[in-house]
Amino acid sequence: MKKQAHVISHSHWDREWYLPYEKHHMLEVEFMDKLLDTLERDPEFKSFHLDGQTIMLDDYLQVRPERRGLVEKLVREKRLYIGPWYILQDEWLTGSESNLRNLETGMREAKEYGNVSRVGYFPDSFGNMGQAPQILLDAGIDCAAFGRGVKPTGFNNEVSDGADFASRYSEMFWESPDGSRILGVLFANWYSNGIEIPTDPGEAEKYWEKKLADAMKFASTDHLLFMNGCDHQPVQTDLTDALKTAAKLYPEIDFVHSDFTGYMECLKQELKEDLAVIKGELRSQETDGWYTLANTASSRIYLKQRNARCEALFTRAAEPLAAMAHDRGMEYPHHLFDYGWKTLMQNHPHDSICGCSVDEVHREMEARFEKAEQVALHIIGECLAWFSAHVDTGKYNTGEGAVPFLVINPTGFYKSEVTKFDLIVKKYPFQGSSVAACLEQARQEELPAYRIVDSEGNEVMGSVELLPYAFGYDLPKDRFRNAYFGRSVRVTLETAGQEPFSVKSYCLVPVTENEAERKPVKAESLFTSEYVMENEWLSCRINENGTVDITHKPSGRIYREAVMLEDTRDIGNEYIYFKPVGEAPVLSGNSEAVLARTEDKPYRAAVQAKVTMEIPVSADERLEQEIHDLVEFRHRKAGSSVRTLPMTVTVTYILERAGKGLKVEVAFDNQALDHRLRMLVGTGLDTPWHYADSIFEVAKRSNSVSEYWENPCNAQHQQLFVNVHEEQAGMTVANHGLNEYEILPGDAQTGKIIALTLHRGVREMGDWGDFPTPQAQCLGKQHKEFALFPHGAGEDLMRSYEEAYAYSSSLWGVRSEMQDASIPDGFTFLKYSTDTLLWTALKVQEETGDVIFRAFNASEKEGELALETKRRLYRSNVLGEKKEYLEQGKIPVRGYGIFTAGLEKKDGE
Numbered sequence: 051m052k053k054q055a056h057v058i059s060h061s062h063w064d065r066e067w068y069l070p071y072e073k074h075h076m077l078e079v080e081f082m083d084k085l086l087d088t089l090e091r092d093p094e095f096k097s098f099h100l101d102g103q104t105i106m107l108d109d110y111l112q113v114r115p116e117r118r119g120l121v122e123k124l125v126r127e128k129r130l131y132i133g134p135w136y137i138l139q140d141e142w143l144t145g146s147e148s149n150l151r152n153l154e155t156g157m158r159e160a161k162e163y164g165n166v167s168r169v170g171y172f173p174d175s176f177g178n179m180g181q182a183p184q185i186l187l188d189a190g191i192d193c194a195a196f197g198r199g200v201k202p203t204g205f206n207n208e209v210s211d212g213a214d215f216a217s218r219y220s221e222m223f224w225e226s227p228d229g230s231r232i233l234g235v236l237f238a239n240w241y242s243n244g245i246e247i248p249t250d251p252g253e254a255e256k257y258w259e260k261k262l263a264d265a266m267k268f269a270s271t272d273h274l275l276f277m278n279g280c281d282h283q284p285v286q287t288d289l290t291d292a293l294k295t296a297a298k299l300y301p302e303i304d305f306v307h308s309d310f311t312g313y314m315e316c317l318k319q320e321l322k323e324d325l326a327v328i329k330g331e332l333r334s335q336e337t338d339g340w341y342t343l344a345n346t347a348s349s350r351i352y353l354k355q356r357n358a359r360c361e362a363l364f365t366r367a368a369e370p371l372a373a374m375a376h377d378r379g380m381e382y383p384h385h386l387f388d389y390g391w392k393t394l395m396q397n398h399p400h401d402s403i404c405g406c407s408v409d410e411v412h413r414e415m416e417a418r419f420e421k422a423e424q425v426a427l428h429i430i431g432e433c434l435a436w437f438s439a440h441v442d443t444g445k446y447n448t449g450e451g452a453v454p455f456l457v458i459n460p461t462g463f464y465k466s467e468v469t470k471f472d473l474i475v476k477k478y479p480f481q482g483s484s485v486a487a488c489l490e491q492a493r494q495e496e497l498p499a500y501r502i503v504d505s506e507g508n509e510v511m512g513s514v515e516l517l518p519y520a521f522g523y524d525l526p527k528d529r530f531r532n533a534y535f536g537r538s539v540r541v542t543l544e545t546a547g548q549e550p551f552s553v554k555s556y557c558l559v560p561v562t563e564n565e566a567e568r569k570p571v572k573a574e575s576l577f578t579s580e581y582v583m584e585n586e587w588l589s590c591r592i593n594e595n596g597t598v599d600i601t602h603k604p605s606g607r608i609y610r611e612a613v614m615l616e617d618t619r620d621i622g623n624e625y626i627y628f629k630p631v632g633e634a635p636v637l638s639g640n641s642e643a644v645l646a647r648t649e650d651k652p653y654r655a656a657v658q659a660k661v662t663m664e665i666p667v668s669a670d671e672r673l674e675q676e677i678h679d680l681v682e683f684r685h686r687k688a689g690s691s692v693r694t695l696p697m698t699v700t701v702t703y704i705l706e707r708a709g710k711g712l713k714v715e716v717a718f719d720n721q722a723l724d725h726r727l728r729m730l731v732g733t734g735l736d737t738p739w740h741y742a743d744s745i746f747e748v749a750k751r752s753n754s755v756s757e758y759w760e761n762p763c764n765a766q767h768q769q770l771f772v773n774v775h776e777e778q779a780g781m782t783v784a785n786h787g788l789n790e791y792e793i794l795p796g797d798a799q800t801g802k803i804i805a806l807t808l809h810r811g812v813r814e815m816g817d818w819g820d821f822p823t824p825q826a827q828c829l830g831k832q833h834k835e836f837a838l839f840p841h842g843a844g845e846d847l848m849r850s851y852e853e854a855y856a857y858s859s860s861l862w863g864v865r866s867e868m869q870d871a872s873i874p875d876g877f878t879f880l881k882y883s884t885d886t887l888l889w890t891a892l893k894v895q896e897e898t899g900d901v902i903f904r905a906f907n908a909s910e911k912e913g914e915l916a917l918e919t920k921r922r923l924y925r926s927n928v929l930g931e932k933k934e935y936l937e938q939g940k941i942p943v944r945g946y947g948i949f950t951a952g953l954e955k956k957d958g959e
C-alpha cells in the first residue's frame with residue numbers, strides 16, 4: 051500500500067506561561083483571526099486541531115463575540131476540532147474529580163459548539179496518569195495522543211524484556227491497571243514534527259527527506275503522522291501549496307491534510323500485532339530522569355495548597371451538601387457549580403498549576419482561587435442555612451437559653467475528630483434601635499457558661515469559649531440587609547465516628563448553679579509525661595531535637611525520630627530541582643529544639659517544637675551569571691553562599707483522643723533564597739514498593755529507579771497520601787496540598803524514608819530562556835499540614851487510606867433554632883459500605899437530575915460496594931450517563947475499577 055503522510059494542523063496553546071495570560075490571549079485573538087480567515091479563504095485547508103481544549107474558543111469569543119456563528123459553523127463542519135478537554139490540565143496536580151470535570155465540561159462544551167474531537171489529547175502533559183485509558187474508554191473515547199512518559203526506541207534499538215515504558219513504535223496500546231485498553235500514539239518526534247513545511251521544492255526536498263525518515267523510524271504502519279504546529283505556532287497559511295509541492299516530489303506517498311479522527315481510523319485498520327502494551331502511569335520511568343519535570347510538584351507550593359483547599363471545598367463539601375439538601379427540597383445550583391468549577395479549572399492548565407510560569411501568571415491564579423473559593427463557600431453557606439431551617443430540633447426541651455446547632459459531615463467517610471466553629475448566640479439588630487443602644491446591650495450581655503449535649507441528652511466532649519461582642523449582619527432573601535452587634539461562642543467539639551453524609555444535632559445548654567458542681571465527662575489529659583501524648587492507638591514522644599518517636603500500640607511498631615527537617619540548596623528552576631554537586635544537607639536532628647505544651651485538653655493535646663537551623667542565605671553569586679548566560683542547570687557550578695541565617699521552624703504535633711493519626715503543622719518565615727525544605731519520615735520498613743494516592747488510583751511504585759536513571763532526585767507526585775508498608779505494619783502520610791514526595795533508601799535504622807517537600811524556592815522559570823521569577827522563592831510566612839497514620843496488618847491498611855481521605859476535608863457546623871421541622875435529626879442521606887473502595891464524589895447530574903455517587907477500588911482485588919437507597923440504582927459512566935440498572939445489594943467492582951452509580955431522582959424532584 052502507498053504510504054500516507056497525515057499532516058494535522060494544530061497549535062499547542064498554553065493559555066499562560068512565559069507571558070502573562072492577557073498577552074497570550076491577545077496573541078490568541080490574532081492567531082484565531084488568521085486561522086478563521088484561512089479556513090474561509092482556502093477550502094483545501096481542510097481542518098485545524100484546536101489543541102484538545104474548548105476554552106480557547108471561549109477566550110476568543112470573549113473578545114470577538116461577533117464571530118460565534120462562524121466558529122460554530124466551522125466546528126459543525128469538522129474544520130475546527132475542539133475538546134474533549136476544557137483545559138489541558140496537569141494530570142498529577144489536579145484531583146481525581148477535577149480531571150473528570152475537565153473532561154465532562156470539555157465534552158459538553160464541544161458538543162454545544164457543534165462537535166467533540168474524540169481523541170484523548172495530552173500533547174504536553176508532564177507524564178500521564180495510569181487511569182487515563184479507563185476514564186477515556188468509559189467516556190466513549192478509545193484512543194489518545196501524548197508527548198511524554200514513554201521512551202521511543204525506534205527500529206535500531208533493542209527493547210529489552212521488562213522495559214515496560216519503552217516502545218519501538220510511536221503506536222502502542224495503553225492499558226489502565228483495571229485492564230481498560232486504548233490505542234495510544236506517542237509524539238515520538240514531538241508535536242512539531244511537521245512544522246513550517248516549505249513550499250519551495252528545493253527546501254521541501256531537504257525537509258521531507260529528514261522528516262519522513264524520522265517518522266518511519268517509529269511508525270508501525272504506512273500511516274505517518276506529521277504535526278503541523280508547535281507551542282503558540284501561527285497557522286501555516288500556505289500549507290495547501292506546501293502539500294502540493296510535497297505530492298509532486300514524492301508521488302509514491304499520499305500527502306493528506308488530515309485530522310485525528312481520520313488518522314486514528316486508518317491506524318486501527320492496520321495495527322501490527324507486536325505493538326507494545328504500556329501499562330498504567332507514564333512517568334518517563336525508563337529515561338535519564340532529568341526531564342520528567344516532576345519537581346513542578348514543589349514549585350510554588352502555595353498554589354498547590356490553595357488548589358487542594360478549593361478542590362476539597364467543591365467535591366467534599368459544596369457538592370455533597372447541595373446533593374443532600376436537594377434530596378430534602380433545596381434547588382441544586384447547577385449554574386453556580388458550573389461557573390465555580392470553570393473558574394477553578396482555569397488554574398489547572400499544566401503551566402499554571404505546575405507553578406512553572408512567570409510571576410504575573412501566578413498572581414492572577416491567586417485571584418482565581420479566591421473567586422472559586424468564594425463560590426464554593428457561598429454554596430456551602432446556602433446549604434448550611436437550608437439545614438439550619440429544616441432540621442428538627444424539637445426534642446431539646448432544655449429550657450431557656452439553650453442553643454441548638456448542627457454538625458454536618460458531607461464526606462463519604464466516618465469522621466472522628468475535633469472540630470471547631472463559631473456560633474452566634476445573641477443579636478442586637480440596629481433596625482428600630484440606635485447603634486449606640488445595641489452596642490450597650492451587647493456589651494452588657496452576660497452570657498452563661500455552656501455545656502454541649504447531644505440528642506440523647508448526653509454531655510459531649512468539647513469546650514465552649516465566649517467571644518467578645520462584634521459587628522455582624524444578615525442578608526435576608528426578601529428584605530434589606532440587617533446589621534447588628536452580636537455575641538458568639540467558639541465551640542470545640544469531639545465527634546466520634548460521625549457517619550458519612552449525615553446531619554447530627556447538638557445543643558448548647560447554659561450551666562445552671564446547681565449543675566455547676568457536676569462532674570464533667572471523663573476528662574483525663576492525653577499527656578502521660580511531660581512531652582508524651584497518648585491515645586488508644588498511638589503514643590507520641592517528642593524528643594529534645596524536635597523529632598518524634600511514635601509507638602503504634604496495636605502493632606507494637608515504633609517509628610523513631612519520625613519527623614526530621616532537611617534543608618538543601620536548589621540551583622535549578624521551577625521545573626527541576628538541582629542541588630549543587632557534593633553539598634550536604636542541613637538536618638534538624640542535629641539541633642536542640644525548644645519544646646512547649648500548647649494544648650492540654652482531654653480531647654486534644656499538642657506539643658510545639660521550635661527548631662532553629664543555620665542555613666545559607668542563598669546560592670552564591672555564580673548562579674545569577676549562569677542563569678543570565680542560559681547555562682543548563684546540570685552544568686551549573688554555583689554553590690551555596692558562605693553567609694548563613696538562622697531559620698526557625700515551628701513544628702506542632704497534635705494528637706486527638708478520637709483520631710488514629712498524629713497531625714503535624716509546620717510554620718516558618720522563609721527568608722532564604724534558592725533552597726528546598728523537606729520533612730523526613732523514617733518508617734523503619736524495608737520494602738521494594740510504595741503506594742501513592744493518584745488519580746482514581748493508589749499507584750504502586752517502585753522504590754528504586756531504572757538503570758537509565760541519572761537524576762539523583764527521584765521525586766514523585768501524590769494526591770492525598772503516600773504509604774509504605776510491610777505485611778504486618780506500615781505508615782500512611784496524608785497531606786494538605788503537598789504534592790511532592792520522594793522515597794529515600796535510608797539505612798538499617800531509618801528504613802525507607804518518606805521525604806515530603808514543604809518548600810522549594812528558585813529564582814527562574816527555566817526551560818527555553820531567561821525568565822526571572824522572584825516570587826517563586828516563596829518568601830514570607832509559610833504554613834504546612836500533614837498527618838501520620840501508622841497502621842497494622844490486613845484491613846488496617848485500607849482503613850488508613852480512608853483516614854487520609856477523611857483528613858482532607860472538614861465537618862461543618864451551623865446554628866439552628868428550636869423547631870419542629872421536616873428533616874429528622876440524625877438524617878443520613880446515603881448509607882454505604884465497602885471493603886476496598888474510596889469515595890470521591892456525590893453530586894447531582896444536571897442533564898438527568900439524578901444523584902451521582904463515585905468511588906474507586908484502591909486495591910488490585912475485586913472489591914464490593916453496597917448502597918442503601920430507596921431510589922432506583924444504575925451503573926453510570928464517568929460522564930453521568932446511564933448504562934444499566936443495578937439490583938440492590940452488593941455490587942462487585944473490579945480491581946482498580948472506577949465505579950459511578952446513578953441514583954434516579956424521586957418523583958417531583
Ligand SMILES: [Zn+2]
Nearest residue numbers: 062064174400
Ligand atoms: Zn504546554
